[in-house]
Amino acid sequence: MNPAHAPDGAPRVDLPYRLFGRARGVAPGAHRAVGAGANGAFLRHASILETSDARRIDVRASITDPFGGLKVRRFENRARIDVFVVLDLSGSMTFGRDGEAGDAVAELCGAIAHAAVRGQDRFGMIAAGPTERADLAIRATRRAGVDEDVWRRVSANSGQGAGVGGLIAALDELPQRRSLVFVVSDFLMPEGDVDELLGRLWRHDVAPIVSQSSAVETRLPRFGLIETRDLETGRRRLVVMRRSLREKWLADARARRAALDRVFRRHGRPAFDLVDRFDADAFADHLLSGGV
Amino acid sequence: MNAIGFDHPLALLLLPLAALPFLASPLRLSAVPSSAVVPEDALSAAIGVALSCLGALAIAALVLGLSGLHRRDQAVERRGAGANVVLLIDRSSSMDSTFANRSPEGKEESKSVAARRLLTDFAARRPADRVAVAAFSTAPMPLVPMTDHHDAVSAAIAAIDRPGLAHTDVGRGLTLAFSMFDDTSSETSRALVLVSDGAAVIDRRVQDALRDAARRDPVRLYWLFLRTQGSKGIYDRPPPGEPDTPQIYPERHLDVFLKSLGLPYRAFEAKSAADVSAAIREIDQLEQRPTAYKETIPQQNLDWIAYLVAAFATALLLGAKLMERRLDEPELARPARTAS
Structure with a gap:
């Protein structure tokens, strides 16, 4: 285990994530599932004719039934779900992950893994850049300590290469059953790629997380010469930072984010902005509010 | 001929280093996740190219400076109003006395000193001239060949008031003077100025040689005769009954001989420094013809220009370096905000 993280590290909290819609599956869990069962939260009344469960006859409802039928209480099923992190490990994701603030992406993945295992769900991960990374993939598991494992793997692997072709190809590894999928990326890719990536996840509940x-x-600095190097392509560019360019830069960033937001809303929910460091409380707020 | 030369051409092998600024940058790089976050900006792109070019320029200029860039000496063809002049100056000892035939005392000038002063002025007034200087006494002496270098001419003229020798051999002096016109002097602008204070008998053979020379190289001939008080003049005719021989009247006979050469000829008889001055001014006015003369421009070191360019470019680069900022500068770090 990484000693910098070892004794306390970032405190892990339970995250109130929910699957949009009802889960499918028979394994018991914490999420509302399709079907009615004998335990859990009350769902509806049913006639004893259709459900011959005499132990759950609701006497009061039966008495007050004007037609005089016997009513049986039905309860909603609760099932577990699979929580997946789809992590973009292209070269651009290297940015800002070796600072003093810690590796926000690794913290986020670790927190999701921790919360999933704590919440009786299974956690899995697919991480890939332009090529598939089988060594980083984690199958859906409830193994204890998977959060540390994820944290360590993500911390040790910064991205490389340009593009997300491998990641899009690796999405086929996801289970057919509807899962909650956190897509962690900086989404600095052509909008077509974003559409492709999210479109392939149509089966799942997609929660995008934009690493910024x-x-x-x-x-941004207010004035000066800045020479930038693209982490993916290595292209160098000189920037004469000044008031007008700074404003244009900021406006471009806002416009890019707004365009991303439109794509995200088309595919499900608004994104969570992971800026500089991972703030578990803000993430929990986001999950609770649904990002609105 | 190639006008540009190098003291150490081997240093030019370093010139490919000038490509380095196009491969590396003087600024520290700031990583960005993608070029897409950086807005396109024409000014930035132009300055980026300019910085690379400045770096290349600085290195190239340094290499040129180190290799000792210079301009080779060059001969420049100039045109002016002047003449190709041969000054033939008498150096006989009589030139060292005054016009009054005394040794100079006090403020008095000897003939040679006056001639030197006035001829120096003459040469200095006429920058477009090509001048040769020869002297004669017992034997003719070429002092300066036909040249554009007025410093050399002035130095040669400055030397004519040294104490002279005994005799006056005009004939051989003239022969020498005729031979000093070179091929580059155009025929129309040749002038021969003979400065003497006396004349002598010219040998028959020398006379023939001079006639040949005059036919070969037609020149305009000026004789500035510094007449000493009491001596015979150019135009003194012998009284009737006396024999008219060159031995007794050498000046008159030299004049006759020069006239007989069939050249444009003028004689000035000067009895004082003022007369000499007037005569020289007249020659000055007469000899204003278009001449082509060559001016040699000496080799000129240009490495200082190269170093200046390098210093200028480096200063600009230094300015750029001082303006350098990075995207993730720690002093700008503020508590990071997490959007909800």
Whole structure:
């Protein structure tokens, strides 16, 4: 285990994530599932003719039934779900992950894994950049300590290469059953790629997480010469930072984010912005509010 | 001929280093996740190219400076109003006395000193001239060949007031003077100025040689005769009954001989420094013809220009370096915000 993280590290909290809609599956869990069962939260009344469960006859409802039928209480099923992290490990994701604030992406993945196992769900991960990374994939599991495992693997692997072709191909590994999928990426890719990535996840409940860095989004120097290097292509560009360009840069960043937001809403829910470091409380708020 | 030369051409092998600024940058790089976050900006792109070019320029200029860039000496064809002049100056000892035939005392000038002063002025007034200087006494002495270098001419003229020798051999002096016109001097602008204070008998053979030379190289001939008080003049005719021989009247006979050469000829008889001055001014006015003369421009070191360019480019690069910022500078770090 990484000693920097070992004794306490980032405190892990339970995250109130929910699957949109009802889960399918027979394994008991914490999420509302399709079908009615004998335990759990009350769902509806049913006639004893259709459900011959005499132990759950609701006497009061039977008496007050004007037609005089016997009513049986039905309860909703609760099932577990699979929680997946689909992690973009292209070169651009290297950015801002070796700072003093810690590796926000690894913290996020670890937190999701922790919360999933704690919440009786299974956790899995697919991480890939332009090529598939079988060594980083984790099958859906409830193994204890998977959060540490995920944290360590993600911390040790910064991205490389350009593009997300491998990641899109690796999405076929996801289970057919509807799962909650956190897509962690900076989404600095052509909009077609974003559409392709999210479109392939139509079967699942997709929760995008946009990894950003304030260094290139908001916290820009006011004046000076900046020479930038693209982490994916290595292309160098000189920027003469000045008031007009700074404003254009910030406006571009806002426009890019707004365009992403439109794509995300088309495919499910609004995204969570992972800026600089992982804030578990903000993430929990986001999950509770549904990002609105 | 190639006008540009190098002291150390081997240093030019370093010139490919000038490509380095196109491969590396003087600025520290700031990583960005993608070029897409950086807006396109024409000014930035232009300055980026300019910085690379400045770096290349600085390195190239340094290499040129190290290799000792210079311009080779060059001969420039100039045109002016002047003449190709041969100054033939008498260096006989009589030139060292004054016009009054005394040794100079006090403020008095000897003939040679006056001639030197006035001829120096003459040469200095006429920058477009090509001038040769020869002297004669017992034997003719070429002092300066036909040249554009007025410093050399002035130095040669400055030397004519040294104490002279005994005799006056005009004939051989003239022969020498005729031979000093070179091929580059155009025929129309040749002038021969003979400065003497006396004349002598010219040998028959020398006379023939001079006639040949005059036919070969037609020049305009000026004789500035510094007449000493009491001596015979150019135009003094012998009284009737006396024999008219060159031995007794050498000046008159030299004049006759020069006239007989069939060249444009003028004689000036000067009895004082003022006369000399007037005569020289007249020659000055007469000899204003278009001439082509060559001016040699000496080799000129250009490495200082190269170093200046390099310093300028480096200063600009230094300015750029001082303006350098990075995207993730720690002093700008503020508490990171997490959007909800």
